[in-house]
Amino acid sequence: xxxxxxxxxxxxxxxxxxxxxxxxxxxxxxxxxxxxxxxxxxxxxxxxxxxxxxxxxxxxxxxxxxxxxxxxxxxxxxxxxxxx
Numbered sequence: 718x719x720x721x722x723x724x725x726x727x728x729x730x731x732x733x734x735x736x737x738x739x740x741x742x743x744x745x746x747x748x749x750x751x752x753x754x755x756x757x758x759x760x761x762x763x764x765x766x767x768x769x770x771x772x773x774x775x776x777x778x779x780x781x782x783x784x785x786x787x788x789x790x791x792x793x794x795x796x797x798x799x800x801x
Contacts, residue, residue, distance in 0.1 A: 741780070744773055745797065748784060753796030 738746075740763070747754040747762060759770035774795055777784050783798040 740773075744777075745782065748774075748777075748782075748795055748797045750796070753787075753794040755792050755794055757792065 743762070744759075747758065756767050756770045759765055759773070760767065763770070765773070774784055782800055784795055785798045787794050787796075
């Protein structure tokens with residue numbers, strides 16, 4: 718999910734610049750998967766510690782995103798229930 722914008726160079730010509738997706742966009746993409754995602758998958762995707770991944774998930778309801786946690790063999794699985 719790359720976004721393209723333009724940026725002027727020293728010569729005044731416009732140059733296409735690809736911007737990286739924001740962390741929240743990446744987080745939502747992982748949580749929207751049919752199987753959801755685990756804390757371990759967050760750690761691998763972002764290089765975060767477990768407490769950082771849980772903190773990021775806990776802030777999503779403030780942004781209007783309802784997240785559900787369920788237990789599975791591989792551990793706690795998180796997925797988005799509804800975007801408010």
